[in-house]
Amino acid sequence: MNSRRALIVRGGWSGHQPVETTDLFVPFLEQNGYDVRIEESPEIYADAAAMAETDLIVQSVTMSEISGAAVKGLRDAVLAGTGFAGWHGGIVDSYRANSDYLQLVGGQFVKHPAKAPEQIRGDGADSFLPHTIDITDLGRDHDITRGIDDLALTTEQYWVLHDDLNDVLATTTHPARSDQPWHRPVTSPAVWTRSWGAGRVFVATPGHDPDVLRDANVRTIVERGLLWASRGSSA
Template sequence: MNSLSRRKFVQTTIAAGAGGILLPKNMAKAAEAQTTDSLKGKKVLYVWGGWPGHEPEQSVEVFVPWMRSEGAEVEVSNSLDSYLDKDLMDSRDLIIQIVTMSQITREQESGLLAAVKENGTGIAGWHGGLNDSFRNNTEYQFMIGSQWVAHPGNVIDFRVNIVDHDDPITAGLDDFDLHSEQYYMHVDPNVKVLSTTKFIAGHAPWADGCVMPVAYKKYYGEGRVFFSSSGHVMADFEVPEALEIMKRGIRWASESKYQPKEDWVSPAYQ
């Protein structure tokens, strides 16, 4: 995405956040219902870094102005040392992280895990910025609920299917198409799956027919966790449904300290 188109995207994203201006008609009613779940008064830590191919710095221009337009107080950091600041971490309602293929120290990881597990801080993110962040840290992966392992065919055309039409994050949305990386992941069977994708392109024949989660939510201790595998680059969020799901997931995770736990654990294997 060049600087001009990204600037236009930022402007329209803020507008959509204020009133769903750019959403298709079939999404307007669902988006209107979401306005009561704004980020007003929420304290957010937005951490970016790692591999630049996932456009972590550019993502700041897309999501931070929108969050601030909804009334959030957002601190932006490009250092994992933010997780060492206990006063900062204790004060946050939500952490947004987009850090791909990086390394985290034991102390940094402990600060992040404690904020979510013990303090009930929500965490949300997308693509490799959240589920391919720290490949050597299994407790972090336990928290997030998945780990990227492949994207057969690299950037391809594929369909995202909404499978939970009752959850507020996906209510009122239709299936949609993406031209992006179709993530094959190792996934926690206790996550609440909201959307899926089916591998049918033939790039990895042994995986053809496999149905894989795209967006899901879960808990880690007291904290809410939201993840979507959409978002290889910021252009993915020019697809209205992909952007709307991400925005709703962020709002949901931000309520972690204020709303009771939802009871929907449904193991895949039983």
């Protein structure tokens, strides 16, 4: 039996392929000494005994709802040292109506701007824009992003509301455009960490689908982030 325990919680909107994306990381976690448990509902968070023995929670639940007891259980677990980690809408577009959850995560997806009107075709790629994930000065020295250069992606570019408790390791900038209502470039965090009590939170906004998560740099950032967030991490 492995010495550490990871809990994957997945579900919500199927467009983010929560099963396929989380399955990408199960072998990695097992190879790094975790017993992996998978749950299809966030209500596991209300089980205090299960939370007490969990070192890392990996969540991929876009939108959906959560009970007050489950949010309290999640917050209590992170406060006590359980790591909480995820990517894209599975962590920053979860449980939109719950302010206690949003405070824990430190960011909320609000938009992924679409292509210019003349490029819209009415399919899922309308919001796939070429953009850059820019590593910050803090990120260049952080265990999660050290040695990774700015990376170019063509996928959804998240506009995120956030607060200054986050340690931002990478950003992305939405340019001012004549077809959009904002009047100057807007920079959003793209990768961040957050300390919460004895626990750690890790968020990466890239990760719309398995193809994005298979990008070598994105995958490295996520894998390092999972280990960094876990209880007992030496990083």
